[in-house]
Amino acid sequence: MKKNELTWAAMLAEAVGLVAAMVYLGLQIYYGIAYGAQVLDIVMNVAAMLLIYAGLTLLGVYPERVNGLTKEVCSGAVRKYTIRMVRSAKLIFVGGLLFTSICDVMRKQLKPGYSLIVVVLMVADALYYEYRIIRIIRRQNKK
Numbered sequence: 001m002k003k004n005e006l007t008w009a010a011m012l013a014e015a016v017g018l019v020a021a022m023v024y025l026g027l028q029i030y031y032g033i034a035y036g037a038q039v040l041d042i043v044m045n046v047a048a049m050l051l052i053y054a055g056l057t058l059l060g061v062y063p064e065r066v067n068g069l070t071k072e073v074c075s076g077a078v079r080k081y082t083i084r085m086v087r088s089a090k091l092i093f094v095g096g097l098l099f100t101s102i103c104d105v106m107r108k109q110l111k112p113g114y115s116l117i118v119v120v121l122m123v124a125d126a127l128y129y130e131y132r133i134i135r136i137i138r139r140q141n142k143k
Contacts, residue, residue, distance in 0.1 A: 010083075010087065013087050013088075013091060014087070016091065017053075017087075017090050017091050017094050020091075020094045020095060020098045021049065021053055021094050021098075023098060024049060024094065024097050024098045024101050025046055025049075027098075027101040027102065027104075027105055028042050028045055028046055028101060029042070030105060031101065031104055031105055034105075049094075049097055052093060053090065053093075053094065056086055056089060056090040056093070057090070059086045060083055060086045060087055060090070063079050063082035063083050063086065064079075064082075066082050066085070066086060067082065067130075067133065073137065073140075077136050078133050078136050078137060081129050081132050081133050081136070082129070082133060084129060085125060085126060085128075085129035085130070085133075088125050088129075089122050089125055089126065092118065092121050092122050092125060093118075093122065096115075096118035096121075100114070
């Protein structure tokens with residue numbers, strides 16, 4: 001995303017996502033120290049989160065890669081909705097991880113369907129924005 005595309009809401013969403021990711025990392029370290037978790041498990045959890053977070057951040061910077069569109073097509077509203085889709089997917093992902101980490105630290109067990117809820121939220125988010133993007137592209141092609 002370009003610097004001039006960042007609104008206050010976009011900056012707030014990015015800041016919330018970043019703070020949530022840092023809190024998640026801190027809780028993972030705390031959990032490992034306090035409850036004697038395996039070091040490899042903690043490293044794998046943190047590495048997976050960092051890689052996915054970095055990948056989603058890169059997709060926010062290069063939104064044309066999300067749908068495989070050319071830069072000419074991925075402009076205007078298409079670009080805006082693609083960036084919003086990636087940003088909201090990142091927030092759902094980090095929020096889901098943070099929630100599970102908080103529950104781990106508090107020794108609360110989550111129901112087995114929790115992960116499914118997070119995945120359904122991410123898929124619903126992607127479907128919503130992809131539907132809007134497809135409608136915009138079809139409208140542009142009719143002109």
